[in-house]
């Protein structure tokens with residue numbers, strides 16, 4: 802049986818969620834997906850931060866610093882959306898205490914906790930960036946973050962949308 806999409810991309814506004822127009826189970830799943838996404842971004846940022854202290858090759862430091870800044874920005878944007886929906890960062894992270902120990906978090910967790918050297922940077926690129934692309938069926942590198950957002954029915958507020966637009970106009974990196 803084909804999977805039916807209940808809400809087209811961008812169909813749900815913050816007010817729809819906050820004012821109870823969306824069924825509670827859908828909202829619960831949406832909040833968990835956003836919490837998981839935010840935490841994965843944060844763990845990836847921690848991994849790049851750690852990589853700055855473990856990667857000896859000075860030539861790739863600028864790329865690591867760029868990735869670190871981007872991942873921090875991604876995490877901030879997703880936490881901002883959660884905040885608008887009434888869930889702060891601490892609560893969102895707490896809701897992931899069990900999930901973060903599951904196999905689906907193995908890659909970002911490993912990168913954040915034990916990444917060392919250039920091999921782990923390559924693995925992070927494959928396991929954290931490429932899997933995001935594969936999951937949403939997008940092959941073009943430049944469009945990943947934007948497409949992932951588009952695959953979500955949640956429409957961020959105008960302040961988040963303009964931050965995302967500015968970010969993607971500057972060439973958002975694959976997730």
Ligand SMILES: [Fe+2]
Nearest residue numbers: 842872875976
């Ligand atoms: Fe990211």
